[in-house]
Amino acid sequence: MQDSDIQARLAALKAQYSQRLGEDLQTLTAQARELSARQSGLDPAMLEVLKQGLHRIAGSAGTFGYPELSRDAREMEMWLQTVIESAAAPTPPMLSALHDRLRDSYRLLATTAAAAVAEPQAGYDLASGDRPIRIAVMADGETDALVHSLTGFGYDCRALSAERSFREWQPDVAIVDTARVDSVTWRDRIADMPQAMLILLSDDTGFDARLQAVRDGAHGFFAHPVDVPSLERHLRQLVNLPQQDPYRVLIVDDDLELAEHFRLTLKGAGIESRVITAPRDVLRGLRDFVPDLVLIDINMPGCSGPELARLIRFDDDWLRIPLVYLSAESDVHRQAQALAQAGDDFLVKPIADVALVAAVTARAQRSRQLSLALARDGLTGLIKHPAIKELIEIEQARSERTGSEACVVMIDIDRFKSINDTYGHGTGDYVIRLLANLLRQRLRRVDHVGRYGGEEFVAVLPSCSLEHAREAIERIRVSFSQLECVAARETFNVTFSAGVASTLDWQPAEALLEAADRAMYDAKQGGRNQTRVAVAP
Numbered sequence: 001m002q003d004s005d006i007q008a009r010l011a012a013l014k015a016q017y018s019q020r021l022g023e024d025l026q027t028l029t030a031q032a033r034e035l036s037a038r039q040s041g042l043d044p045a046m047l048e049v050l051k052q053g054l055h056r057i058a059g060s061a062g063t064f065g066y067p068e069l070s071r072d073a074r075e076m077e078m079w080l081q082t083v084i085e086s087a088a089a090p091t092p093p094m095l096s097a098l099h100d101r102l103r104d105s106y107r108l109l110a111t112t113a114a115a116a117v118a119e120p121q122a123g124y125d126l127a128s129g130d131r132p133i134r135i136a137v138m139a140d141g142e143t144d145a146l147v148h149s150l151t152g153f154g155y156d157c158r159a160l161s162a163e164r165s166f167r168e169w170q171p172d173v174a175i176v177d178t179a180r181v182d183s184v185t186w187r188d189r190i191a192d193m194p195q196a197m198l199i200l201l202s203d204d205t206g207f208d209a210r211l212q213a214v215r216d217g218a219h220g221f222f223a224h225p226v227d228v229p230s231l232e233r234h235l236r237q238l239v240n241l242p243q244q245d246p247y248r249v250l251i252v253d254d255d256l257e258l259a260e261h262f263r264l265t266l267k268g269a270g271i272e273s274r275v276i277t278a279p280r281d282v283l284r285g286l287r288d289f290v291p292d293l294v295l296i297d298i299n300m301p302g303c304s305g306p307e308l309a310r311l312i313r314f315d316d317d318w319l320r321i322p323l324v325y326l327s328a329e330s331d332v333h334r335q336a337q338a339l340a341q342a343g344d345d346f347l348v349k350p351i352a353d354v355a356l357v358a359a360v361t362a363r364a365q366r367s368r369q370l371s372l373a374l375a376r377d378g379l380t381g382l383i384k385h386p387a388i389k390e391l392i393e394i395e396q397a398r399s400e401r402t403g404s405e406a407c408v409v410m411i412d413i414d415r416f417k418s419i420n421d422t423y424g425h426g427t428g429d430y431v432i433r434l435l436a437n438l439l440r441q442r443l444r445r446v447d448h449v450g451r452y453g454g455e456e457f458v459a460v461l462p463s464c465s466l467e468h469a470r471e472a473i474e475r476i477r478v479s480f481s482q483l484e485c486v487a488a489r490e491t492f493n494v495t496f497s498a499g500v501a502s503t504l505d506w507q508p509a510e511a512l513l514e515a516a517d518r519a520m521y522d523a524k525q526g527g528r529n530q531t532r533v534a535v536a537p
């Protein structure tokens with residue numbers, strides 16, 4: 001959806017809401033008039049209805065551009081709450097004052113709505129692009145080695161010297177070795193590259209050095225000797241962040257207009273949301289939409305927010321998803337009570353659009369990171385064995401359904417035992433991470449890469465012919481064999497063998513995986529450092 005479309009929809013929603021607010025205020029004014037006119041027998045249920053109506057306005061009017069009405073409604077709501085909690089009934093003059101105040105609110109709405117102009121929303125530019133990531137490296141004597149390693153991963157990497165400006169080239173990332181380049185020089189060079197994210201390398205790993213890096217605006221900090229796989233992984237996270245799948249938020253609120261406003265506001269910031277107005281639909285929403293975060297209203301008919309949060313928490317599948325109350329409840333004790341039952345956080349309505357976006361983004365990001373960490377192998381960050389097997393099944397089923405071709409690749413590092421025996425287990429781990437990063441970096445974003453076993457990997461390549469899969473893996477095989485691994489001041493090269501099989505030739509998923517495994521075994525038998533294709537039966 002275009003930004004202008006979102007703005008137009010938000011403006012239409014505001015108009016719709018303003019009309020409803022006017023009607024609500026008229027109804028509440030009439031109710032207050034009726035109450036103040038009663039000489040006896042004040043009905044507590046009517047007070048409660050009045051209070052609920054004010055609560056709704058308190059939580060929504062600010063969002064649609066009527067902050068004063070929101071504040072007024074909250075004050076009246078709190079006054080009514082005190083009245084309801086105390087045994088003494090309000091006197092007719094008190095209710096008459098309430099009526100007058102409500103009438104004034106209605107008048108204020110009429111004047112504000114007439115003068116209202118749609119406020120421009122902040123733009124959230126989610127940059128994207130397919131050119132290789134540009135990295136400038138300033139590391140004096142060690143620049144070449146780093147440039148060589150990062151070029152091997154497919155980055156457009158160049159050395160940055162004191163004499164050479166990168167004003168024209170504009171790198172995405174600048175890596176500076178603060179231990180080897182004088183601070184005036186690098187700060188001067190960095191000033192030419194305002195877009196570049198800064199990664200600092202240092203000999204000093206202490207708190208002060210890290211704090212200084214934060215103050216220099218660094219996005220990453222690595223100590224010598226630099227662990228290249230970690231650096232590369234960090235780089236990938238930095239530059240890929242804006243391109244990942246949009247965060248998903250499930251909004252549970254019985255006020256459709258308000259929920260729709262939140263949905264559009266989040267949409268403007270690149271966040272996908274789904275609105276649920278009936279609490280009983282929440283489980284289906286969770287299953288179908290698989291959100292990163294759930295925003296829950298507190299006061300809903302039939303099921304309160306805390307009840308709903310507890311109900312969601314019965315199911316272990318949703319444990320990782322933060323449940324955040326988005327409510328007009330401003331009383332901190334009642335907020336604490338809600339949180340004590342279930343739920344992770346509290347946002348108070350009305351909430352400014354930028355505050356909502358910031359709060360949702362921060363929490364959704366943590367939730368996404370946590371989910372990824374749970375499904376990923378600790379050493380490599382790749383998908384774990386069970387999850388990658390599931391993805392193979394999904395691709396196999398899709399292929400059967402649509403007739404499209406997908407390929408599965410089994411990859412095994414050659415003579416890995418001797419690497420462990422010669423250089424130690426730590427170096428073996430380093431090699432595993434190096435290959436994991438290379439696979440992630442060189443395959444497409446739609447491809448899945450998993451760690452299948454110790455030094456064994458599986459890649460799933462959707463919408464890919466057998467020949468294209470073979471070519472892609474061959475290119476990675478050649479690059480990997482040329483990467484220099486360093487251990488105890490010695491450099492050495494490592495190779496892998498691979499087997500490729502197509503979903504069109506092998507069913508079910510288990511047979512597909514076995515075919516790729518057999519082809520990989522053939523590659524080993526054929527002398528290693530090669531890719532074999534599983535020929536159709």
Ligand SMILES: Nc1nc2c(ncn2[C@@H]2O[C@H](COP(=O)(O)OP(=O)(O)OP(=O)(O)O)[C@@H](O)[C@H]2O)c(=O)[nH]1
Nearest residue numbers: 412413414415416417418420425426428429454455
């Ligand atoms: N460093 C390290 N080693 C591992 C890990 N997982 C498995 N290994 C080792 O990887 C080695 C695998 O060796 P083998 O399966 O005999 O095969 P290979 O030496 O790779 O030889 P070929 O596959 O025939 O080329 C074993 O020594 C395992 O102990 C791990 O996570 N880290």
